[in-house]
C-alpha cells in the first residue's frame with residue numbers, strides 16, 4: 001500500500017487550512033525614513049517607535065500590536081522560568097540564550113505554536129504578500145530568548161546579524177522600562193524599534209538587525225524564523241497532504257532495505273522522519289544519526305499519539321527498531337531534535 005504522508009496534513013509549523021486571514025488594519029508598518037515623508041516614521045530612526053502608523057505595503061518592518069495580552073506574556077515568561085533549561089548552543093554564529101518553544105511547560109509550548117500558526121503566519125502573509133500566500137509559509141524555529149543586563153546571568157543583547165530565514169518575528173514579552181531598560185530591536189533601514197509588551201515585530205530575515213543590549217533588568221522575547229517553500233502549492237495542509245511530502249516520499253522510495261524516509265523541516269532543529277522498516281531495515285538508513293536526541297516515536301498506522309522518547313539515545317532507538325525487525329513493517333514517526341551544540345546549516349543566523 002502506498003505510504004500516506006503523516007506530515008503535510010496539518011503539520012504543527014504551518015497555519016491551519018481554515019485559518020482566518022489577517023487583516024492589515026491590525027498592522028502598524030515602519031518604513032525606511034527615506035521612503036516616506038512622514039514625521040512619525042522619521043521618529044523611528046531616533047529610537048521612538050510611533051504609537052500609531054498604519055499598514056504601508058512593502059515596508060521592511062511591521063508590528064502586530066497587542067498580539068498577546070499581559071496575562072499571556074506573564075504566562076510565557078513564568079513557563080520559561082519554570083523550565084529553566086536555558087541553552088546557548090542552538091545557533092552557532094550568533095547564539096541566543098533560549099528555550100525551544102515546544103519545551104515550554106504548562107501548555108505554553110502549544111500556545112506559542114498556535115500563536116505562530118494562527119496569528120503570525122497569516123500576519124506575515126498579509127504584511128509581506130509572498131507570492132504563494134500563507135500556505136507557503138512555515139516556521140522552522142520558535143524559541144523563547146532571554147537577555148539580561150547581568151553578565152552572570154547571560155547575554156545582554158544580540159549583535160548585528162541576518163537570519164537564515166526569509167521572515168523573522170519576535171514578540172516582546174517583558175515590560176519596557178519596568179522589567180528592563182535598553183533593549184529594542186535595531187533593524188537597518190528603520191533604526192531601533194521599541195515595541196510594547198505583547199507586540200510582535202515582523203521583518204525580512206535578510207535585513208541586518210540587532211537585539212540592542214539591555215542596560216538593566218531582563219528582556220524576554222519569543223522569536224520565530226519563517227521559511228517560504230516555493231515547491232508547495234495551495235494544497236499544503238489540505239486533506240490530501242502536502243505536495244512536498246508526496247514528492248519526498250516518492251524520491252526516497254528507492255532507498256535500499258525497503259525503507260522510506262520523510263524528512264520535514266519543521267521546528268528547528270526538529271526533523272521528522274517517517275520510516276517504513278521492513279525486515280532487515282536499519283535505522284541508520286533513515287538518517288537517524290548518532291548524537292541525535294530523539295523526542296518522540298509513533299508506531300502504527302495513521303496519526304496516533306506521539307509517544308515521548310524524552311532523552312533516549314540513538315542506541316535506544318536502534319534497540320526499538322532492531323526489536324521490530326522480524327515482525328513485519330512498522331511505521332515510525334521520529335521527531336528528532338539536534339543535539340545541543342549541533343550546527344544546523346539551514347536554520348542558523350547568518351553573517
Ligand SMILES: O=C(O)CCC(=O)C(=O)O
Nearest residue numbers: 170184185210211221223
Ligand atoms: O532580540 C531581538 O530583538 C532580536 C532577536 C533576533 O534577531 C534573533 O533572535 O535572531
Ligand SMILES: [Fe+2]
Nearest residue numbers: 162163168349
Ligand atoms: Fe535575528
